[in-house]
Amino acid sequence: MSTDRITDPNKGIVFKKNTGIYTVHLSDRSLNCTLSPRLRAKTPPEGRGRQKVDHTFEHTDPVAVGDVVLVSETGGGSGQITAVEPRRNHLSRPTATPMPGAHAFEQIIAANVDQVVPVFAAANPAPKWGMLDRYLVMAEAAGVPAVICITKLDLAMDENGRVEADLLQAAAEYRQAGYPVLLASANSRAGLDEVRETLAGRMSVLMGKSGVGKTSLLNALQPGLGLRVNAVSQITGKGKHTTTHLEMFELDFGGSILDTPGVREFGLWDISEDELPGCFPEMRPYLGQCRFGLNCRHDEEPGCAVRKAVTAGQISPRRWQSYLHLRAEA
Numbered sequence: 001m002s003t004d005r006i007t008d009p010n011k012g013i014v015f016k017k018n019t020g021i022y023t024v025h026l027s028d029r030s031l032n033c034t035l036s037p038r039l040r041a042k043t044p045p046e047g048r049g050r051q052k053v054d055h056t057f058e059h060t061d062p063v064a065v066g067d068v069v070l071v072s073e074t075g076g077g078s079g080q081i082t083a084v085e086p087r088r089n090h091l092s093r094p095t096a097t098p099m100p101g102a103h104a105f106e107q108i109i110a111a112n113v114d115q116v117v118p119v120f121a122a123a124n125p126a127p128k129w130g131m132l133d134r135y136l137v138m139a140e141a142a143g144v145p146a147v148i149c150i151t152k153l154d155l156a157m158d159e160n161g162r163v164e165a166d167l168l169q170a171a172a173e174y175r176q177a178g179y180p181v182l183l184a185s186a187n188s189r190a191g192l193d194e195v196r197e198t199l200a201g202r203m204s205v206l207m208g209k210s211g212v213g214k215t216s217l218l219n220a221l222q223p224g225l226g227l228r229v230n231a232v233s234q235i236t237g238k239g240k241h242t243t244t245h246l247e248m249f250e251l252d253f254g255g256s257i258l259d260t261p262g263v264r265e266f267g268l269w270d271i272s273e274d275e276l277p278g279c280f281p282e283m284r285p286y287l288g289q290c291r292f293g294l295n296c297r298h299d300e301e302p303g304c305a306v307r308k309a310v311t312a313g314q315i316s317p318r319r320w321q322s323y324l325h326l327r328a329e330a
Contacts, residue, residue, distance in 0.1 A: 006068065011085070013112075014067045015256075016247040022063055022081060023247075024071055031079040033071055035063065039081060064090060065246045065258055066111040066203060087111045089142050091205060110205050110246070110258050116146045117199075117257075119208035119217070122156035122167050122183075129170060133322040135207050136179065140279035141271050147198055148174055151213035153185040173316040177282040186216035196221055201254045214259065222252050229259045273297075273330040277306070280323050282315050299324060 006012065006027060015030075016023035022033045039062060063069065068085035091109040116139040120127040132148065139146040150171065156164045163183065171181040182198060184191030195217070198204075208214055218226035232247045248258040277283050277298060283306050290296035291303025298306040298320075309315045 008070075010072070011068060011070055014063055014065050014069055014081075014248075015250075017061075017063065017065055018245045022069075024069060024079070024081065026071070029077075031071055031073060031077060033069075033079040033081045036072070036080045036082045039083065061108075064108040064111040065248050066090075066113060068112065089113055089144055091116070091138060091142050091144065093138065109260055110203075110248075112203065113142070113144050113205050114202035114255075115198075115204050116144050117149050117204050117206050118146065119149045119151060119206055119212050119214050121152040121212040122150050122164075123152060124155055125209075125211055127170070129318065130322055130325065131209075132174075133319065133326070137271065137276070137279040137326065140281065141275065146179055148179050148181045149195060149198075149217075150181065150183050151185065151217050152187075153183045153190055154188045173319060176316065177280070177319060179281075184217060186213060186220040189220065192217075192220055196253060199251060199253075199255050199257065203248070203255065204257050206257055206259045218257075225249060225251075229257070232259070271330065273327055276323065276327055276330055280319065282319065283309075283323070286315075297327070299327075 009027060012024040012026035012031070014022050015025050020034060022035075024031050024033050062084060063081060067087065069081045070083040070085075071079040072082050073079045088111075090111040091113055092106050093109060094105065094107065116135065118132050118135040120132060127150070136146050136148075148171075150167070153163065156167045158164055167183075171183065174181050180198070182191055182195050184195050186192075199221070206214060215226035215230045218229055220226075229249060232245070246258060246260070248256050250256050271279065274294075277287055283298070286305035286309050288294050289305035290298070290301065292301055296304050296306070298304050301307075306315065306320070310317055310320045
């Protein structure tokens with residue numbers, strides 16, 4: 001959402017949060033805000049069933065980047081957030097646990113998101129498709145569209161200047177599943193117009209580990225943007241599984257982006273084994289058609305429609321194996 005669509009002069013969008021301080025963009029100015037005591041003390045909704053939320057501020061920050069909030073100005077460029085508008089959606093992941101057996105809590109990454117953009121390199125480092133599938137499942141569970149962006153395309157060209165077959169095959173599998181796949185290179189500038197068009201006018205959350213080429217890509221799209229984003233990512237991504245410091249950046253060509261620092265492991269929040277198959281869009285047409293109906297685990301059961309679709313080439317075997325791996329964790 002853009003502040004252009006907000007008519008109330010006391011409402012704005014949270015663009016930055018940093019340990020209890022929130023930068024809110026209003027239609028004509030920005031304020032650095034704290035939470036009103038009433039909002040800070042308000043009990044948040046509980047999670048969807050796995051673990052009741054711990055009622056401490058550390059685990060119940062009621063404000064996320066992307067939230068539309070009502071503010072009361074206190075002077076000197078400061079204010080208080082007094083209310084949070086209902087969210088269209090939000091992206092979550094579990095907090096890291098300090099020891100085995102400890103409970104994880106929901107950690108909201110962003111709210112009111114238009115699309116998730118997982119960013120992976122074609123090479124150096126080699127793409128980890130299993131991690132991409134985790135990002136996509138998270139987006140599906142939140143009801144947020146996803147667009148896959150593969151960078152460093154120039155590193156995946158053969159001697160004849162053609163894209164390597166393995167990368168094209170992977171892109172075809174995700175397109176078959178229903179996901180747009182962008183192939184881009186900051187060096188050759190291939191695909192940049194398509195990436196710019198995809199981001200324009202939308203609130204996009206970028207996901208991907210360091211080294212995949214996000215900084216170079218963003219600098220190519222908007223000079224200096226990647227350096228600004230990377231400066232924030234270095235603060236938030238030093239081995240910490242945290243969302244206490246996040247910042248959204250406006251795009252000169254319209255829209256905004258939020259980069260989430262990559263972590264070694266990316267857990268899924270509160271997605272049950274029964275919900276997981278529906279988070280693979282290519283599997284949805286076959287759910288309920290198995291011999292055992294909705295009770296089918298789509299693994300070794302006879303008469304499984306999903307397995308038949310895999311054999312027939314309608315579902316990628318690698319994506320099916322990824323589903324089985326995630327299901328074992330659910």
